[in-house]
Amino acid sequence: MTSPECRDDGIDPRFTFDYQAYDEDLDPDQRWSTWLEVDPLQRGPQPRPDWVVTSQGAIDTDLGILKTGKEADVFLLERADPHDPRQQVVMAAKRYRDPDHRSFHRSATYTEGRSMKRSRDERALKRKSSWGRVVAAGEWAISEWGMLTRFWELGLPVPYPVQVDGTEILMEWIQVEGQTAPRLAQTRPDRDLLEHYFEQVRQALVDMVRAGVVHGDLSAYNILAAGERLVVIDLPQVVDLAGNLQAHDFLLRDCTNVCRWFAGRGLQVDEQELFGELVAQAW
Template identity: 55%
Template sequence: MSFDALSFSPSDLAEPGPDQRWSTWPETSPTERGPLPHPDWIITESAALDTELGIVKTGKEAEVFLIERAVPGDPSRSCVLAAKRYRTSAHRDFTRSTQYVEGRRTRSMRDERALGKKSTYGRELAATNWAFAEFEALRRLYVEGAPVPYPVQIHNDEILMEFVGHGITAAPRLAQIRADAAETALLFEQVVEAMHVFAHAGFAHGDLSPYNILIHKGRVVVIDVPQIVDLAANPSGLDLLHRDCNNVTTWFARHGAHVDAESLFAELVAEVF
């Protein structure tokens, strides 16, 4: 579907058509929106329409869709967003969650018990907790200056964020990049810088790899942070940080960079403590 086909005038569309809905921005509160100031490209008009353009990524816990948010009849008012939707309890797998969520607080003892028993309510709560954890992490990291997508809003179990790519084509993952030695060294410097920003904010990514680092216009963008780890509160925090270091340095070493996982780990620990 081309963007020309997604240009509407008020007379063309009285109600949302197939694969469309009214913008969910008006349904969100200020705490469910990205940090201020909002970028100019964000569409906040109540009359805007969200049009689903296709799926970007599938996973065990969530799927990422491509959405165009546009004001009908005004071609200058549109943007493309990534919509990350956490799966329903019947179709998701949070088997990895135990180690990551240690140290996280829940709203009440009732919620804590429901999560522990994995009741229907507990499974639904788990999805919401992961969605809010990712959204809040993106808000915090964006403010800290980390290279992450701008988090536009969260609505129920759906996070809308900046789409990293050109047009409607997603940026390639680090694992897909073919770079020479000089370019590889520069990319490694950027990844290390991003890990320092995370550590300075008190976090480890927890699942960092060449598959959740995008390369856009020569710059790295870190994605997929629902499992982000609080290094002070989580007993496994340093172990997960060390694993991030190993994952990153192993890939770069295979591609000719001179790296050392233990030195990087020591730098990041010093950043935290």
């Protein structure tokens, strides 16, 4: 057997390889991708969309804030591998506020029927202690992550959940021609599109109750209009239809909120009729 010729420097070419150095100095608004730092269960469901960036050499860059809220702020975040132009995507990053800068206005009625793994955390929540507030911030993030994942797997119209890390959820950025999709409340659809929109909302509500849950805070302000497609957002307060004593009250409120918006734009819809249909679907 003939040995391969050595290079001029005496190194056997069989023991050499090409590589790219990832030694970039990161800016203050950048970090290395956290994709591989989180547990596999904290990553989005399979099959993943082909736009999800999984490169270990990717860099996360904050692009600015999209929305502020009492519990969380939503930012635009780019995840890109500087050495692979195919590995690049802009996502929405929802970050729940820390205990010192967060106003917990979510009522305890939303969490009725939920259980926590650690009794210590549950006691801290009930006492509203400092640790309880820390736990609560993570609880809402985990709750929303769980619902996003579950809804996506059921085929409901929600953003694809990319990953959750502590109090931050990365998810699909719903956009139209490079701009954030408007809330349904900001749109003025014609009659045909209005009817098409309502049917999408009705079907989403039907699918939710069939899955045994209620959105709990549905309105034209947390539904995005991506062209002719609607996408439901803001899911941390989703309640269990069987385990929460006020679930039917939340369901009726959801029906009232959406029906009044559509009725205000000339569509003949009735919240009681929709509520009755959904209750029938739930059993």
